[in-house]
Amino acid sequence: MPHASATARTNQMRALMGGAFLPSFLGLAATRVWLQVNLFASYTQSDDGLFTVVNNLAYGLVMVIGAAIALRKPFSKGNRTTVAWLGFAVMTFSTVLILAGKETGAVDILAVASVCAGIGGALGGGMWTAAYVRLGLRQSVLYGFLSLALGSLGGLALSFLPEALSYTVSMFMPAIALLCYQRAMKTDVGPQPAPEPIYDKEPRSTMLFIFGGLAVFGLALGISRGFPAGEPVPMDALQRVVHQMGVVVISLFIIWWFIVKRKRLSFSFLWRIEIMLVAAGMLILSVFPGHFTGLAIATVNIADTLMLGVLWITLQDVARHTTTDVYAVYGFAWASRVLSRDAGRVLIMVLGAMGASSYAVTAVIGIVVFALAASMALLLSDGILKLRPLFTEDVAAPARRSAAGAARETRRAEMEGAGASTPAPAAMPSAQAQPDPQEWFRDAFDLSERETEVALLIAQGRSKSYIAEALCLSENTVRTHAKNVYTKLDVHSKQELIDLLQNRE
Structure with a gap:
């Protein structure tokens, strides 16, 4: 019994995480x-003021160039390996240059280091897209936001070290990230339903809405981070803790909400969090100027950092459902965010250098409010993508079921033709020993296609409202299908249904 109980708990954890735990995907935290x-x-x-402006410009331009190349010709396996190694090399080299520039005070070395850091950051971050696109939705959310939380904890710890020591420690991060990436690319992520390239049919106007929303929101973030005089705002220990631990808490909440509680994750839900954080930061800046500036910037930085996770899992979901190369999907969207934020940062720096009057400050606040309102209008909806809502979990595709059925018919014909004397190919016993759950449910209990889909979603712990939304049905129809399923399977509760699925032969 204890062994059975432990096995059940293990199976439950695997179901929650979408498979076995894959620590190599947390290497993204080292990059961050x-x-x-x-x-x-x-x-x-x-x-970091002008240094950040320059490296972010280089970062965004490299993203655009890489995305354009990938759009014209998808990256091969060899090309992706090259990107990973280049990222490692340029990131490490740029840290050496930064240390040398700060030690000698040489502006020219720091200028080169800034450009190299932007290029290395784009390559080192971009390489992870090829690994994460292999994951299912639950895995992507788990490892994406867990990496974000771990990265915040690591960054917070390094912020309290002497500057030279923090740069020295960071020099080892690219190597750790590369090793984890290589392992992640070889790791078996478990069986995943084959996603259909549904977004290939999306109208081009959809992409304009998405990029436009990201751009105006990035503009608001850039302005907020340098408000009101354009200079970097020093952050004391408490403000750093508020920033980084705020990211950790919200990241863990999202994991708890979607992975543990199995609640539906919607794009509008995540975007509301972003909007509220930036709006709160700007409210503090405008109502209490000079008194709580650090706290306001910490709040804005929470939104900026959290945006990494939100955009990461959103683009992962899009990339899995289109034939467009993953580098192109991530590259253009990420560039629109980074370059627009950089533009906002430059704008507030210019106003600060000119000596911002009260009128100019009011105008800046107006620009931020307009940008937030525009981003809300463009992106605060789950129906941005017309053909499939974001973060809808995949189920076994009909083509896959048909293939399984065809394989079964082929095996039956071979058995009949050979009098069951000829052994099946090596792959056949494995396929028979572990039948597809959807095939098994349908064939063993004479369920319809829709009843089978409802049964599997119930076994995943989904609510009737979630199933209704996922399958585009009314809740009454879902209840009818669920009642038929329980009757045909002779079960009386969700747990009995789960046990039946786990104990199938």
């Missing part, structure tokens, strides 16, 4: 720690 130290001065201030 490096980015914080080398691009944003460990967030000991709102950013």
